[in-house]
Amino acid sequence: MLFDASTIDRYRWLVRPSVFATPHVMGRTTGVLAIIASALGLVLALTMPLAPTTPYSYIAVVAAFAIGVFMLVWGDRLSRGHYEVMVWVAIVLVTFGDRAGSSPIGAIATACDYALVAALAGFFFEFFRAMLQIVVIAFCCVVVLAVRPELPWWIGLCGASVSVMTGVTVLVMGRLASAAEIDSLTGLFNRRGFDRKLEQALGAAVRHGGSPVLLLFDIDRFQAINEARGHAGGDDALRDIAKAARKLIARTDVFARYGGDEFAVLSTTMTEHDAIALSEQIREAIPTGCSAGVTSWQKGESASYLVSRADIALYQAKRAGRNRTKLESGKWPPLAQELRDAIEQDSLDVHYQPIVRTSDRSVVGVEALLRWQSVTRPDVKADEIIRIAEDNDLIAVLDNCVLSRACRDAKLLRGALGADMSLNVNVSGLELAACGYVDSVLDVLADTGWPAAQLILEVTETALEADTETAVANLRALRERGIRIAIDDFGTGFSSLGRLTELPTDMLKLDADFIAGVTATSAAPRLLSAVAAIGVALGLPVTAEGVEDEYQAAAVAALGFQYAQGFFYARPQPAAALIAIADELRVTERLDH
Numbered sequence: 379m380l381f382d383a384s385t386i387d388r389y390r391w392l393v394r395p396s397v398f399a400t401p402h403v404m405g406r407t408t409g410v411l412a413i414i415a416s417a418l419g420l421v422l423a424l425t426m427p428l429a430p431t432t433p434y435s436y437i438a439v440v441a442a443f444a445i446g447v448f449m450l451v452w453g454d455r456l457s458r459g460h461y462e463v464m465v466w467v468a469i470v471l472v473t474f475g476d477r478a479g480s481s482p483i484g485a486i487a488t489a490c491d492y493a494l495v496a497a498l499a500g501f502f503f504e505f506f507r508a509m510l511q512i513v514v515i516a517f518c519c520v521v522v523l524a525v526r527p528e529l530p531w532w533i534g535l536c537g538a539s540v541s542v543m544t545g546v547t548v549l550v551m552g553r554l555a556s557a558a559e560i561d562s563l564t565g566l567f568n569r570r571g572f573d574r575k576l577e578q579a580l581g582a583a584v585r586h587g588g589s590p591v592l593l594l595f596d597i598d599r600f601q602a603i604n605e606a607r608g609h610a611g612g613d614d615a616l617r618d619i620a621k622a623a624r625k626l627i628a629r630t631d632v633f634a635r636y637g638g639d640e641f642a643v644l645s646t647t648m649t650e651h652d653a654i655a656l657s658e659q660i661r662e663a664i665p666t667g668c669s670a671g672v673t674s675w676q677k678g679e680s681a682s683y684l685v686s687r688a689d690i691a692l693y694q695a696k697r698a699g700r701n702r703t704k705l706e707s708g709k710w711p712p713l714a715q716e717l718r719d720a721i722e723q724d725s726l727d728v729h730y731q732p733i734v735r736t737s738d739r740s741v742v743g744v745e746a747l748l749r750w751q752s753v754t755r756p757d758v759k760a761d762e763i764i765r766i767a768e769d770n771d772l773i774a775v776l777d778n779c780v781l782s783r784a785c786r787d788a789k790l791l792r793g794a795l796g797a798d799m800s801l802n803v804n805v806s807g808l809e810l811a812a813c814g815y816v817d818s819v820l821d822v823l824a825d826t827g828w829p830a831a832q833l834i835l836e837v838t839e840t841a842l843e844a845d846t847e848t849a850v851a852n853l854r855a856l857r858e859r860g861i862r863i864a865i866d867d868f869g870t871g872f873s874s875l876g877r878l879t880e881l882p883t884d885m886l887k888l889d890a891d892f893i894a895g896v897t898a899t900s901a902a903p904r905l906l907s908a909v910a911a912i913g914v915a916l917g918l919p920v921t922a923e924g925v926e927d928e929y930q931a932a933a934v935a936a937l938g939f940q941y942a943q944g945f946f947y948a949r950p951q952p953a954a955a956l957i958a959i960a961d962e963l964r965v966t967e968r969l970d971h
């Protein structure tokens with residue numbers, strides 16, 4: 379077979395109308411051309427040298443002008459079908475207009491309008507329709523000019539050639555311009571084309587109302603397909619997926635390959651729930667499964683912000699275990715709005731809790747903990763603030779604020795607690811999996827002058843389970859720069875011991891729940907000594923969190939935990955308060971592992 383199905387798919391854009399021929403552009407183009415035709419007609423009517431001007435000429439001038447104004451105002455509400463009818467009507471009108479005039483020069487001038495109509499046909503319609511109209515225009519042009527005995531026979535051929543050349547040039551140029559916006563592998567819009575369509579849709583939503591819906595979906599474990607089948611196999615898989623999804627997506631919706639294995643659907647007719655249902659159909663139709671994020675445009679929002687919200691939803695779907703869809707409704711909960719304002723106004727607080735060496739209870743470092751006095755929810759706790767920040771795309775900026783504040787405060791604390799103290803800062807899993815995370819941490823260290831060797835980033839086990847590849851790569855990169863990594867809330871996740879040895883880890887922080895079970899009336903759970911032994915076996919120092927009384931402090935020391943943290947030693951407090959009690963908390967030695 380000369381062309382296989384995938385080749386035809388790939389070059390379908392050649393047959394389709396130019397991607398720039400949207401109702402808006404078609405309305406503007408037709409409007410402007412009709413007004414130009416009306417102006418030309420008026421000049422012709424007023425200056426016609428050989429024959430008296432008929433009332434018909436003025437009627438045509440006024441009609442062309444009225445049509446032009448109508449198209450400028452209402453053109454974007456018409457369908458391509460309406461435009462097709464209009465082009466046929468225009469061919470008939472030019473033909474009759476030409477026949478009705480008595481002057482041969484007038485006939486030539488009127489025939490020039492054929493070129494304008496041919497340009498519209500070449501621009502607006504798919505290849506075969508446009509060519510049919512251009513051929514009919516050429517035929518009419520030859521006939522109306524050839525039947526005039528006053529004119530030489532070749533005038534008609536010249537007129538027809540000009541019309542054909544104009545129509546075909548516009549047709550070819552429109553398609554070449556389209557090609558820059560088409561993905562050559564799948565024949566869908568590429569990111570550039572999609573972004574233009576998105577801007578257009580948002581522009582229309584601003585003018586006429588509505589809330590375009592965006593669906594982003596990403597093929598699950600596409601890397602594995604590439605590795606198993608090679609890049610050509612990966613390309614075939616992408617083509618098949620695009621084809622299967624295309625069948626489910628309405629022609630009026632924009633469907634694009636947004637990048638690598640990520641696809642985007644933009645719809646002005648679907649609701650968010652329709653888009654979720656569509657994503658489920660797509661998931662069933664493609665063998666690999668996919669993760670998807672759905673959101674809808676909110677008034678005043680930019681295109682890039684809308685895409686970033688859909689991206690967050692997509693990321694959350696992956697993080698929740700892939701092969702599912704998450705909705706990012708876009709409506710900011712009041713607490714999230716308040717948090718966003720607090721971040722912008724830099725009104726968040728950071729408190730510091732000492733971490734002590736169990737053998738002599740000397741302070742070896744501090745953990746920075748976020749504090750925020752919300753007006754609407756004064757009792758909101760740090761972990762809830764973090765969840766709100768994660769759900770509303772505020773986590774990166776929030777954690778960055780905490781990190782820079784903590785590095786600055788730590789320089790003051792160092793004077794009071796000892797030059798070698800370490801600074802522990804918590805990291806959200808969402809942030810850890812972001813590409814620019816390593817650079818953002820290094821930038822803060824460079825800005826504040828806090829040494830990398832004295833920074834410990836605390837990452838929870840569950841965060842590492844969610845997006846392993848990027849997160850682990852980022853952790854490795856950070857460690858190469860001298861920053862240490864602690865696994866926080868150890869024992870609450872599902873890491874196997876085998877996995878623990880693979881992770882870039884320097885220390886463990888045992889979750890407070892384990893220590894809560896240690897009381898004077900009940901013996902320390904056996905699990906505790908086992909965890910201490912695991913730490914020793916893996917060469918990872920363990921910090922016991924949540925030590926609240928003397929009994930627990932003695933127990934963790936006896937069980938072999940090197941470090942401890944808890945209300946018993948000191949509560950989290952502002953840097954100034956900690957400096958004030960520094961004498962009681964003097965650092966004796968550096969946290970050195």
Ligand code: C2E
Nearest residue numbers: 747748760761764780804805806924925926944945946950
């Ligand atoms: P975490 O990192 O495990 O922090 C220790 C938590 O235990 C803190 O809660 C601390 O106040 C509390 N704590 C300390 N000693 C005791 C004790 O003796 N008994 C009891 N019952 N609790 C004690 P907090 O400050 O509410 O923070 C909760 C969690 O929120 C943190 O757990 C951490 O996962 C997260 N978090 C806090 N600040 C940040 C931050 O800036 N960024 C990120 N990403 N997460 C943060």
Ligand code: MG
Nearest residue numbers: 745804836866
């Ligand atoms: Mg922590």
Ligand code: MG
Nearest residue numbers: 866867887923
């Ligand atoms: Mg913890």
